[in-house]
Amino acid sequence: MxxxxxxxxxxxxxFFYRLDPRTKIISVIVLMVAVFLLGTILQVSxxxxxxxxxxxxxRISVGRVARGLRPLFVLLVFTFAFQIxxxxxxxxxxxxxxxxxxxxxxxxxxxxxxxxxxxxxxxxRSLFLLVWLAGVYAALSFLPAFGPVFARYSFEIxxxxxxxxxxxxxxxxxxxxxxxxxxxxxxPTDLTxxxxxxxxxxxxxxxxSDDFALIISISxxxxxxxxxxxxxxxxxxxxRGADFNExxxxxxxxxxxxxxxxxxxxxxxxxxxxxxxxESRNFVPGKPRTRIHELAFGAADLVTAIVTVLFLAAxxxxxxxx
Amino acid sequence: xxxxxxxxxxxxPGYGFGxxxxxxxxxxxxxxxxxxxxxxxxxxxxxxxxxxxxxxxxFPTEGTVEIFGSVVGPKRDKNVKYNxxxxxxxxxxxxxxxxxxxxxxxxxxxxxxxxxxxxxxEAREMARKALELxxxxxxxxxxxxxxxxxxxxxxxxxxxxxxxxxxILVLDEPTSGLDPRGKKTMMDLFRSIRGATGKSIVVIxxxxxxxxxxxxxxxxxxxGRLAFDGTPDDLFRRNxxxxxxxxxxxxxxxxxxxxxxxxxxxxxxxxxxxxAVRELAKAVRP
Amino acid sequence: xxxxxxxxxxxxxxxxxxxxxHIDLGVDKGEWVxxxxxxxxxxxxxxxxxxxxxxxxxxxxxxxxxVLSDETAYDVRRKVGIVFQxxxxxxxxxxxxxxxxxxxxxxxxxxADMLEKIRFYADKVGMSDFLDKEPSALxxxxxxxxxxxxxxxxxxxMIIFxxxxxxxxxxxxxxxxxxxxxxxxxxxxxxxxxxxxxxxxWADRLVVLKDGAVFADDTAENLFKRPDAFREAxxxxxxxxxxxxxxxxxxxxxxxxxxxxxxxxxxx
Numbered sequence: 112m113x114x115x116x117x118x119x120x121x122x123x124x125x126f127f128y129r130l131d132p133r134t135k136i137i138s139v140i141v142l143m144v145a146v147f148l149l150g151t152i153l154q155v156s157x158x159x160x161x162x163x164x165x166x167x168x169x170r171i172s173v174g175r176v177a178r179g180l181r182p183l184f185v186l187l188v189f190t191f192a193f194q195i196x197x198x199x200x201x202x203x204x205x206x207x208x209x210x211x212x213x214x215x216x217x218x219x220x221x222x223x224x225x226x227x228x229x230x231x232x233x234x235x236r237s238l239f240l241l242v243w244l245a246g247v248y249a250a251l252s253f254l255p256a257f258g259p260v261f262a263r264y265s266f267e268i269x270x271x272x273x274x275x276x277x278x279x280x281x282x283x284x285x286x287x288x289x290x291x292x293x294x295x296x297x298x299p300t301d302l303t304x305x306x307x308x309x310x311x312x313x314x315x316x317x318x319x320s321d322d323f324a325l326i327i328s329i330s331x332x333x334x335x336x337x338x339x340x341x342x343x344x345x346x347x348x349x350x351r352g353a354d355f356n357e358x359x360x361x362x363x364x365x366x367x368x369x370x371x372x373x374x375x376x377x378x379x380x381x382x383x384x385x386x387x388x389x390e391s392r393n394f395v396p397g398k399p400r401t402r403i404h405e406l407a408f409g410a411a412d413l414v415t416a417i418v419t420v421l422f423l424a425a426x427x428x429x430x431x432x433x
Numbered sequence: 434x435x436x437x438x439x440x441x442x443x444x445x446p447g448y449g450f451g452x453x454x455x456x457x458x459x460x461x462x463x464x465x466x467x468x469x470x471x472x473x474x475x476x477x478x479x480x481x482x483x484x485x486x487x488x489x490x491x492f493p494t495e496g497t498v499e500i501f502g503s504v505v506g507p508k509r510d511k512n513v514k515y516n517x518x519x520x521x522x523x524x525x526x527x528x529x530x531x532x533x534x535x536x537x538x539x540x541x542x543x544x545x546x547x548x549x550x551x552x553x554x555e556a557r558e559m560a561r562k563a564l565e566l567x568x569x570x571x572x573x574x575x576x577x578x579x580x581x582x583x584x585x586x587x588x589x590x591x592x593x594x595x596x597x598x599x600x601i602l603v604l605d606e607p608t609s610g611l612d613p614r615g616k617k618t619m620m621d622l623f624r625s626i627r628g629a630t631g632k633s634i635v636v637i638x639x640x641x642x643x644x645x646x647x648x649x650x651x652x653x654x655x656x657g658r659l660a661f662d663g664t665p666d667d668l669f670r671r672n673x674x675x676x677x678x679x680x681x682x683x684x685x686x687x688x689x690x691x692x693x694x695x696x697x698x699x700x701x702x703x704x705x706x707x708x709a710v711r712e713l714a715k716a717v718r719p
Numbered sequence: 720x721x722x723x724x725x726x727x728x729x730x731x732x733x734x735x736x737x738x739x740x741h742i743d744l745g746v747d748k749g750e751w752v753x754x755x756x757x758x759x760x761x762x763x764x765x766x767x768x769x770x771x772x773x774x775x776x777x778x779x780x781x782x783x784x785x786v787l788s789d790e791t792a793y794d795v796r797r798k799v800g801i802v803f804q805x806x807x808x809x810x811x812x813x814x815x816x817x818x819x820x821x822x823x824x825x826x827x828x829x830x831a832d833m834l835e836k837i838r839f840y841a842d843k844v845g846m847s848d849f850l851d852k853e854p855s856a857l858x859x860x861x862x863x864x865x866x867x868x869x870x871x872x873x874x875x876x877m878i879i880f881x882x883x884x885x886x887x888x889x890x891x892x893x894x895x896x897x898x899x900x901x902x903x904x905x906x907x908x909x910x911x912x913x914x915x916x917x918x919x920x921w922a923d924r925l926v927v928l929k930d931g932a933v934f935a936d937d938t939a940e941n942l943f944k945r946p947d948a949f950r951e952a953x954x955x956x957x958x959x960x961x962x963x964x965x966x967x968x969x970x971x972x973x974x975x976x977x978x979x980x981x982x983x984x985x986x987x
Contacts, residue, residue: 300813335853346490349490349519350523351532351548352519352545373532376530376579387803392873402824402830403833475888610886611758612914678890683957683958687958690959709958713966
């Protein structure tokens with residue numbers, strides 16, 4: 112229960128682990144800008160392959176990164192579908208008349224129910240989703256209009272739609288992969304310290320960024336503690352009959368309140384105690400402090416900087432030439 | 434027997450990989466009435482885990498726990514009303530902060546009965562009775578539980594469980610953090626509950642003095658195994674207490690030291706100060 | 720001149736109830752004073768006023784020659800450290816190393832010195848192997864030891880233990896008491912707040928608070944000669960002494976028994 116990996120950081124070794132967090136943050140931003148300068152599917156595909164090559168060279172597990180993409184799968188599908196449906200330029204590739212009538216709608220409902228029941232036995236959720244979509248497509252397209260018809264729809268896919276959606280999805284994949292490499296190889300505390308260092312110029316504008324890293328690191332440090340407490344509170348309230356699994360909506364609200372209020376109260380007491388402890392150890396907000404963790408640039412950072420600049424130059428070149 | 438543990442083990446995923454066994458192969462019985470049991474053992478020996486099996490908050494990973502006839506095993510059984518079991522066996526956690534949340538003491542103590550479907554007026558009456566039982570009169574009903582002292586909060590949390598009228602009461606370290614006066618009040622409270630209702634009470638504690646003075650039976654956990662199940666007298670006569678990380682009660686320690694120092698024969702197994710005094714008086718009188 | 724001088728200190732949170740009433744208390748350098756009292760007697764409040772976390776409405780506190788005020792609080796905190804009751808709520812660092820470093824970072828200690836001091840003091844409290852561990856992997860007793868290491872690393876001259884053992888199990892409690900004894904032997908000034916008489920026995924002197932006021936201030940031996948006072952302050956004598964007084968009252972006491980019981984109860 113206590114072995115929780117915060118964010119996506121996985122301890123390891125290799126090129127990316129040796130980099131200063133500031134280098135990684137700036138490179139990711141610059142590379143994202145570079146990617147958005149690209150204009151054709153060919154260019155983004157090359158960029159994607161380059162990212163893959165870099166990951167393999169840096170010994171980043173591609174499988175791990177792919178797993179990190181899973182929660183975003185829905186976003187990718189949505190983006191893809193969005194472009195397909197709304198972009199009506201270029202040559203017409205697919206045209207299909209669909210009828211939304213009593214028969215086809217009932218067929219869709221039955222199909223969905225069957226699909227839900229069968230879903231328990233399927234492992235590849237993503238593929239299974241496509242099977243469902245195919246079924247809906249078939250039902251709406253090929254079943255005769257039997258009974259009242261509610262709407263007729265012309266399902267069309269255009270060339271530009273397909274091209275744009277592929278382009279956008281690949282670009283999204285690159286962006287997500289880059290940020291995943293960042294969070295995979297950088298400890299959360301190093302990340303915040305890097306950000307704090309980069310934000311230091313903001314002090315001139317009156318924004319105090321120095322304690323930023325401390326605030327984040329303290330919050331992170333308490334995550335396992337808070338999770339543990341939440342569990343204990345749920346058990347204590349379950350002891351009084353609060354069943355967190357069942358119950359009508361009204362009861363559920365009460366149950367959630369019985370969990371949240373103790374959590375808040377414990378959190379407030381904690382912040383009071385912590386403030387006392389920090390103050391008694393001579394902490395003064397805003398006052399300059401030395402750090403046990405130092406950030407230092409090395410040869411690896413120089414290499415990364417050079418490669419990033421080259422990428423940017425290549426993108427600008429591609430943009431200008433096109 | 435109200436609660437029966439049969440070869441119960443509980444393990445969960447531990448650090449990194451592998452599993453951590455909190456309790457191993459525990460078999461014991463607890464009667465519905467008349468028992469006053471101490472559950473002791475070093476921190477990490479599995480006491481809280483064992484207690485949480487008694488009201489089906491946790492399911493064993495091996496073995497079964499029978500609670501008032503319902504069998505709780507590793508798999509969830511649709512026919513077993515687990516929530517009802519939590520009404521029959523009331524478990525009070527160590528820290529009231531995990532439990533108190535309502536605006537008034539009355540509302541908070543009513544939370545338990547209400548969850549079990551008891552109508553409002555009846556729940557209110559049960560709450561009032563439970564609060565009286567723990568020594569908090571009607572002036573506490575409207576107060577905010579968060580503004581009470583530590584000892585008062587503990588009593589409200591106990592009342593919250595008593596209000597459900599459980600058949601068996603299990604308490605996790607009810608006297609820890611209390612000063613000597615508070616400890617005595619708490620133990621007197623348990624005595625009066627037993628006197629008034631005869632319910633069995635199980636108490637997790639570190640305090641051997643309390644165990645010896647008040648309890649009839651001790652369960653000792655050692656790294657998850659039930660190392661001892663018997664009377665305090667039998668327990669404190671053993672010579673492996675150090676291995677079990679248990680102290681002798683202070684009466685035994687003092688009488689043993691006196692017996693050694695003065696070379697006199699004493700029955701060191703006295704449960705409280707008064708009987709220790711009587712024993713010494715007997716031994717010293719010519 | 721005492722190292723810690725508390726003169727006529729009174730404190731109230733909300734004007735309605737005086738939590739501390741005209742407290743006079745002195746602690747010499749190298750002394751170990753235990754502050755005993757029932758729950759609600761004002762012990763922890765007193766601890767917080769000494770390090771300037773609470774401001775008394777009346778009176779003055781002087782630490783190592785410095786008169787405590789808003790301006791001097793920082794300097795006073797360089798001389799006095801405080802270990803609180805809840806091991807979890809004072810652990811600031813993401814790892815053990817970070818937590819020990821925290822105080823030194825605040826004092827702008829150079830990094831090289833910090834690393835050395837961390838190694839030294841972690842070793843002192845027996846936690847050298849734990850430097851990279853996270854707090855969720857530590858027991859309460861271990862966290863309290865880290866808290867001590869962090870304070871020692873700031874080279875404080877006095878440590879206040881504010882019921883630092885009350886949330887620990889018996890064996891961790893004993894372990895922590897061993898460390899405190901060691902610190903005392905090395906010359907550190909110690910103020911220990913507790914409601915456990917067995918712990919307080921180790922101190923050079925006991926100060927008993929009752930309802931916010933100093934009820935007694937004497938050695939343990941002398942205080943034990945006043946059992947009524949103990950009862951009045953809602954404290955319990957050690958078992959041997961309770962037996963002692965009951966034997967005496969019943970007229971069954973003999974000199975050898977008396978001596979043995981007294982030694983057992985007041986000894987260490």
